[in-house]
Amino acid sequence: xxxxxxxxxxxxxxxxxxxxxxxxxxxxxxxxxxxxxxxxxxxxxxxxxxxxxxxxxxxxxxxxxxxxxxxxxxxxxxxxxxxxxxxxxxxxxxxxxxxxxxxxxxxxxxxxxxxxxxxxxxxxxxxxxxxxxxxx
Numbered sequence: 001x002x003x004x005x006x007x008x009x010x011x012x013x014x015x016x017x018x019x020x021x022x023x024x025x026x027x028x029x030x031x032x033x034x035x036x037x038x039x040x041x042x043x044x045x046x047x048x049x050x051x052x053x054x055x056x057x058x059x060x061x062x063x064x065x066x067x068x069x070x071x072x073x074x075x076x077x078x079x080x081x082x083x084x085x086x087x088x089x090x091x092x093x094x095x096x097x098x099x100x101x102x103x104x105x106x107x108x109x110x111x112x113x114x115x116x117x118x119x120x121x122x123x124x125x126x127x128x129x130x131x132x133x134x135x136x
Contacts, residue, residue: 003112004042004091005042005044006134006135007041007136008117008133009037010037010039010040010132011132011133012130012131013128013129014128014129015128016033017030017033017034018126019106019121019123020034022104022126023076024103024104025076029076029077032057033076036055036056037055038054039054039055039135040052040117040132048065050063053075060073060075064084067083068083069082069083070083072095078103080105081095081096089111091111092108092109093107093108094107095108104123105123106121107121107123108122115133116131116132116133116134117131
C-alpha cells in the first residue's frame, strides 16, 4: 500500500471552476481558487491525521480520526460535517452540507500512489480531477 503521510504539490487541475460553481462559490473566490496551486501536507500521529492545505491566499488545516464525523470549515467558507474513511489506498472525504440551508454535499476522493495523490472532487454530477506530485 502506498504511503499517505507526506507533502504534495498540485500539478494539474481540470473542471475545478465548475465544481466550485456547483457548490455556490462566488466569482471572486472561484478566481482565487483557480489561480491557487495548493501544497497539501498530511501527517499521522497515533490515530489522528492532520491535513494542512497551503496556498498563497489561505491555509486550512483539519485534524481527524478515520470514520469519525467532525466539523470543517472549507477553504471557501462553508461549514460542513465531514467524515473521512480509508479504503485501500483511497481516502474518501465526505463533506455534508446543511440541508436546511440547501447547502450541497460533496465527496473528495484522494488516491495515493508512490509518486502522487490523485484527487477527485464530486458534487451532483460534476467531477473535478486534480493531480498532486509527492515532494518527499
